Amino acid sequence: MASPHDPRAAALDSFIARHPGILAGGGPAAVFRALPGAYLDALPPRPVHYYQTDKPGADALARLGLEVRTDEPASPASLCLVFATKHKEEVLHHYARAAALLDEGGSLIVSAANDLGAPSLERRCAELMGGVETYSKHKCRVFLARKDPAKLDRGLLETWLQGGDWHGIADTGLMSRPGLFSWKALDLGSRLLARHLPDDLAGRGADLGAGYGYLSREILARPRQIAELHLFESEHKALDAARRNLEGHPAAQFHWADVTLGLPVSRLDFVVTNPPFHTGRAALSALGRAFVRAGLAALKPGGRLFLVANRHLPYEPEIEALGARAATLAEAEGFKVILALKH
Numbered sequence: 001m002a003s004p005h006d007p008r009a010a011a012l013d014s015f016i017a018r019h020p021g022i023l024a025g026g027g028p029a030a031v032f033r034a035l036p037g038a039y040l041d042a043l044p045p046r047p048v049h050y051y052q053t054d055k056p057g058a059d060a061l062a063r064l065g066l067e068v069r070t071d072e073p074a075s076p077a078s079l080c081l082v083f084a085t086k087h088k089e090e091v092l093h094h095y096a097r098a099a100a101l102l103d104e105g106g107s108l109i110v111s112a113a114n115d116l117g118a119p120s121l122e123r124r125c126a127e128l129m130g131g132v133e134t135y136s137k138h139k140c141r142v143f144l145a146r147k148d149p150a151k152l153d154r155g156l157l158e159t160w161l162q163g164g165d166w167h168g169i170a171d172t173g174l175m176s177r178p179g180l181f182s183w184k185a186l187d188l189g190s191r192l193l194a195r196h197l198p199d200d201l202a203g204r205g206a207d208l209g210a211g212y213g214y215l216s217r218e219i220l221a222r223p224r225q226i227a228e229l230h231l232f233e234s235e236h237k238a239l240d241a242a243r244r245n246l247e248g249h250p251a252a253q254f255h256w257a258d259v260t261l262g263l264p265v266s267r268l269d270f271v272v273t274n275p276p277f278h279t280g281r282a283a284l285s286a287l288g289r290a291f292v293r294a295g296l297a298a299l300k301p302g303g304r305l306f307l308v309a310n311r312h313l314p315y316e317p318e319i320e321a322l323g324a325r326a327a328t329l330a331e332a333e334g335f336k337v338i339l340a341l342k343h
């Protein structure tokens with residue numbers, strides 16, 4: 001998720017201030033993982049495909065009056081902007097998609113944060129495009145390449161294009177894609193939680209931050225009386241994967257939503273979650289605590305919330321402060337499974 005003053009957008013803005021007119025031109029443009037920023041004012045009136053699959057990010061752009069899309073850009077463009085995410089394979093895929101769509105002489109401009117691997121992402125972009133010009137600011141790198149078909153590495157382009165495709169997770173039958181949490185292998189914490197879910201789950205439930213649907217599939221696969229299972233997930237690509245992975249399960253309902261804003265369901269019998277957390281000091285478990293609040297608020301009295309978390313994250317005080325009782329069901333491999341019982 002991007003913050004309101006994302007340094008990648010700030011770096012791009014200051015790059016543009018140094019190169020006025022760099023985004024001008026009437027041809028179509030595409031922005032991969034689009035973010036709010038002053039650069040948006042330099043884009044209109046050309047047609048622009050704003051691609052953002054993160055719900056809070058998409059909502060921030062929609063509030064600016066932009067039409068945000070969750071389908072990857074697929075039409076020719078004379079300008080492509082890529083905001084690099086923490087998912088390297090996804091970024092390479094976006095480079096390749098952009099390089100494929102660009103007209104000859106068209107510009108690819110990338111903004112990447114240093115702590116998300118900007119130096120290496122810059123090298124990879126140069127390999128693909130045959131060279132880049134670089135500008136550094138706000139702990140980010142902005143690099144620019146013009147499409148020259150003679151310099152383009154077509155082998156890399158094909159490999160990275162295919163790299164964004166669906167990917168089976170070994171021995172699970174689950175499908176995933178780059179850009180999703182734990183996309184290559186099941187998360188250890190989620191597996192621990194699945195092992196400690198009781199056999200008597202029944203009625204109406206929710207999976208908060210459902211990802212590609214692993215926990216939900218575990219719940220729906222066992223012989224239980226599940227009437228409704230609501231999957232809430234902010235990453236549209238993950239929800240697409242979950243839809244695919246839970247095909248044929250009529251109890252599953254899919255919500256592209258920011259859980260921290262609260263849930264549109266109530267009086268649930270159970271909630272399961274492996275909430276997102278930031279490893280950075282400041283944010284610590286704030287996002288996860290918001291998940292706990294949303295989950296407990298949606299339960300009926302006597303309802304149960306099952307949560308897995310890194311052992312050091314302090315969710316129990318939040319649970320108790322909200323008037324529920326917290327109990328540890330299991331601890332292993334650096335994780336703990338907590339049951340919160342709503343009074």
Ligand SMILES: C[S@@+](CC[C@H](N)C(=O)[O-])C[C@H]1O[C@@H](n2cnc3c(N)ncnc32)[C@H](O)[C@@H]1O
Pocket residue numbers: 181182187190208209210211212213214215232233234235238257258259260273274275276277
């Ligand atoms: C730790 S992962 C768990 C994924 C999945 N349940 C699993 O077990 O593999 C947390 C998930 O929460 C999603 N997420 C992050 N912030 C969110 C938010 N504000 N609202 C809804 N989902 C969010 C992430 O995209 C990610 O898929």
